[in-house]
Amino acid sequence: MKREILISGNARETRVAILEDDRLVELLVDRPDARRMVGDIYLGTVEAVLPGIQAAFVNIGADKSAFLHASDLIEAEEDEEPSEHDDDNGNGEGSGASRSPRRRVPDIADELKRGETRIVQIIKEPIGTKGPRVTAQISLAGRFLVYMPFASKVGVSRKIENREQRAKLRDMVSKLVPKDSGAGGWIIRTVAEDLTERSCKREIDHLYGLWKKIKRKSGSVRAPALLQRETSLTRGIIRDLFSDKVDSLLVDSKVLHNEIVQYLKQIDPDLLNRVKLFEAETSLFDEYDIEAEIRSLFKPRVELPTGGYIIIQPTEALVSIDVNTGRYTGKKDPESTILKTNVEAAREVARQLRLRDIGGIIVVDFIDMESRGNREKVLQELRAHLGRDRARTKAFAVSELGLIEMTRQRVRPSLWHSMTAECPTCHGTGRVFRPEVVVRRMERSLKRAGAEHKERQLAVRLHPDVALYLVEQEPNFLRQLEKQTGLELEVRDDPMMRLDEFRMMAKPAGRDVTEQYAVA
DSSP states (O other): OOEEEEEEEOSSOEEEEEEETTEEEEEEEEBTTBOOOTTOEEEEEEEEEEGGGTEEEEEOSSSSOEEEEGGGGSOOSSOOOOOGGGTSOSOOOSSSTTOOTTSOOOOHHHHOOTTOEEEEEEEEOOBTTBOOEEESSOOEEOSSEEEETTOOOEEEOTTOOOHHHHHHHHHHHHHHSOOSTTOOEEEEOGGGGGOOHHHHHHHHHHHHHHHHHHHHHHTTSOSSEEEEOOOOHHHHHHHHTOSTTOOEEEEOOHHHHHHHHHHHHHHOGGGGGGEEEOOOSSOHHHHTTOHHHHHHTTSSEEEOTTSOEEEEEEOSSOEEEEEEOTTOOOSSOHHHHHHHHHHHHHHHHHHHHHHHTOOEEEEEEOOOOSOHHHHHHHHHHHHHHHTTOSSOEEEOOOOTTSEEEEEEOOSSOOHHHHHOOOOTTTTTSSOOOOHHHHHHHHHHHHHHHHHHTOOSEEEEEEOHHHHHHHHHHOTTHHHHHHHHHOOEEEEEEOTTSOTTOEEEEETTTTEEOHHHHOOO
């Protein structure tokens, strides 16, 4: 598979696009006003301990207190390379949904007391009304290893499948780690398959020294305080993703290019020839036709190659995805037509989840299939493409209704949440009242004003589309309403009004009396 990384940056924004076989599969955006927090380490103060939900709230100096669950106080059971989707913070449990149920979770009240300080690390950024989620199981990620000061074992990434290689790497790290009682635990990352003893020793010393520095700082500052900030987006991408499996890395900023070159000289000089500075007059993202695809990320409808399409709808509780055949009708066999559409949809669903960074619970409504074998084919296609995802995913079997329920690790708001704002007119529903509904609401308010006999003359301001509806569809409306209410009415179109809004102004003073007489 051809893989490329494109980095476009300036002082106000850095964007990273990851391409597989010339198709955009991931987009990462970092701005100074919306800095990525996952991986940051703080000295926090316990504000409240809640035994009823086995959790505590910790003040780390952010706008909202951080959430610390009792399960984040103990070492994970399984050997697991931290997800690169987590910015490799090493906790490996972004959403909390994938924690092993077999672990004995301690009583939070026995572990934490209000007012005490604790070193914690962010594993999930604030989303919506929720504050960040933190863990007490600190981890420090390097190029080849992840160091966990409060763990006690050496683990190997599951993606390294060769048993001999796993045993060799485990023995190497076990031999080189410090032997003192506070040595902690280590995870060997996927990229470390060809790790040498020299590189391994250098990284162990670096990460171990970094933790000692953090410990010293925690003893000299007053909580809440930032102890260690996660590396920049650019360095994180180089550290976690850029390897000999990536064909090229293009960057359009000389500053970032120099930073990448200097960083690679330290960690992997053999990759320098794959880094290129893009100096053409056209934009890097325009050159690769990425800008148009980025704009389409916020549309609910995604077209499939043969004419079908999927609809992606985020809700408060979950994300629903509906699959439709669209204009693709096949030839003769309906089951084969449906299977082809569903297989295409499975590939595109996996891609869109990565691209939009959608997390949490996802329900995909595939087109109903008669054959159990075909349902299994679609499920396997989905799982195969989800396997490329850096975030943890789990897809369950197709239900009798043709639904596939799945989860995807969520550590930060999706692009839809982070790059868009709620519409002030529809308040996030995507719908506004039709002109005839607005007129009926206005009619009820005017009748209330007439019944109270406090006003004699009213000017009604409407959106031009609603005013046009009155003129064309209900030309006698005002005259009839004047007779019923005894009011003198005047309608004015106002392009500054929202489509489903109207204002009632008392004449001649021009007082706004809308709220006084407004009804549903």
